[in-house]
Amino acid sequence: MKIRTVFVGLVAATFSMMALAQAPIIIKFSHVVAADTPKGKGSEFFAKKAAELTKGKVKVEVYANSTLYKDKEEMEALQLGAVQMLAPSLAKFGPLGVKEFELFDLPYLFDDYKELHAVTAGPVGKSLFQKLETKGLVGLAFWDNGFKVMSANKPIRNPDDYKGLKMRIQSSNVLDAQMRALGSIPQKMAFSEVYQALQTGVVDGTENPPSNLYTQKMHEVQKYVALTNHGYLGYAVITNKKFWEGLPTDVRSALETAMVEATKYANQIAKEENDKAMDEVRKSGKSEIITLTPAQKTAMKKALLKVHDQMASRIGKENIDTIYKATGFDPSKF
Ligand code: LMR
Numbered sequence: 001m002k003i004r005t006v007f008v009g010l011v012a013a014t015f016s017m018m019a020l021a022q023a024p025i026i027i028k029f030s031h032v033v034a035a036d037t038p039k040g041k042g043s044e045f046f047a048k049k050a051a052e053l054t055k056g057k058v059k060v061e062v063y064a065n066s067t068l069y070k071d072k073e074e075m076e077a078l079q080l081g082a083v084q085m086l087a088p089s090l091a092k093f094g095p096l097g098v099k100e101f102e103l104f105d106l107p108y109l110f111d112d113y114k115e116l117h118a119v120t121a122g123p124v125g126k127s128l129f130q131k132l133e134t135k136g137l138v139g140l141a142f143w144d145n146g147f148k149v150m151s152a153n154k155p156i157r158n159p160d161d162y163k164g165l166k167m168r169i170q171s172s173n174v175l176d177a178q179m180r181a182l183g184s185i186p187q188k189m190a191f192s193e194v195y196q197a198l199q200t201g202v203v204d205g206t207e208n209p210p211s212n213l214y215t216q217k218m219h220e221v222q223k224y225v226a227l228t229n230h231g232y233l234g235y236a237v238i239t240n241k242k243f244w245e246g247l248p249t250d251v252r253s254a255l256e257t258a259m260v261e262a263t264k265y266a267n268q269i270a271k272e273e274n275d276k277a278m279d280e281v282r283k284s285g286k287s288e289i290i291t292l293t294p295a296q297k298t299a300m301k302k303a304l305l306k307v308h309d310q311m312a313s314r315i316g317k318e319n320i321d322t323i324y325k326a327t328g329f330d331p332s333k334f
Contacts, residue, residue, distance in 0.1 A: 024059040029085040030068040032191045034215035038145050038273045039087050039235055040064050042266030049258035054251055066192035079136055084243050087143055087235040091172035098131045103315040105174035107304035110232050113144060115327040124322050138244045140237045141263040144270035145209045147229040151222035152205030157296050159303035168194050168206040173314060177307045198222060209233050214277035219287045226290040228300060305334045
């Protein structure tokens with residue numbers, strides 16, 4: 001009887017050890033936007049590819065729409081190891097002590113995705129990822145969202161129209177300077193709080209690519225959307241360095257391949273997703289869409305260019321010069 005009990009116990013222990021050995025590695029991937037956005041779809045694509053290429057050794061759990069953590073909390077959670085992957089907007093790295101990421105927020109710096117990719121794939125992109133390592137993080141990829149529109153409850157065509165408006169921004173000092181250059185009052189706020197803040201009048205307006213505006217229904221509480229395309233919003237996919245380096249080599253290399261494929265996919269759909277979202281906003285008839293005249297565009301550029309100089313010491317004059325060269329940006333043309 002005793003021997004039998006020991007035997008049964010041994011079998012049970014062996015089975016549970018086998019189960020443990022086969023239990024997948026869980027990667028919690030937390031983000032703050034809707035599933036139906038470039039980042040939402042990119043992260044789901046990565047989850048699928050990761051399962052496929054690791055043959056089930058990794059399970060990526062995607063938590064969209066701030067369901068797990070909000071902006072600031074998710075950064076802390078990653079550093080503490082409570083989540084393993086995030087894709088925060090490039091405007092959100094300042095509080096982490098890597099303020100140079102805010103260079104992507106400089107108004108009118110990038111004309112299109114091609115110029116942007118020349119920078120993320122070049123020396124500036126590399127040096128930004130090196131800086132992350134000192135914070136215990138690894139940068140895995142840059143993912144696109146798109147070019148931002150402005151919204152408010154009054155027509156916003158010229159710089160003067162922004163005077164006195166309380167404008168929600170992400171946690172970037174470059175965006176703070178941008179809104180001040182227009183005479184508005186910037187309010188840093190977590191993405192998850194924006195809809196309600198707009199609805200209740202805590203803020204008067206905001207900026208975001210159409211995909212975020214539409215999927216958060218911001219257009220339903222904003223009477224005007226101006227097609228300013230004044231700045232870019234994209235992401236860095238990041239992971240915890242200790243976690244990443246602790247993965248078995250074959251698993252890590254499969255995940256790297258999954259990330260390359262997910263990046264290709266996310267960047268391919270970004271423009272289309274934003275164009276579709278803008279069409280939906282237009283069709284909804286909830287906000288009036290403002291297309292700026294060439295003179296209004298020039299006035300906006302003139303008002304905002306000074307932010308490049310104002311922020312040079314924060315994000316590095318040499319970074320700005322390298323980007324000007326890579327994109328062909330010529331400040332004297334303004
Ligand atoms: C925002 O806070 O406006 C955006 O960064 C949200 C996002 O992740 O796209």
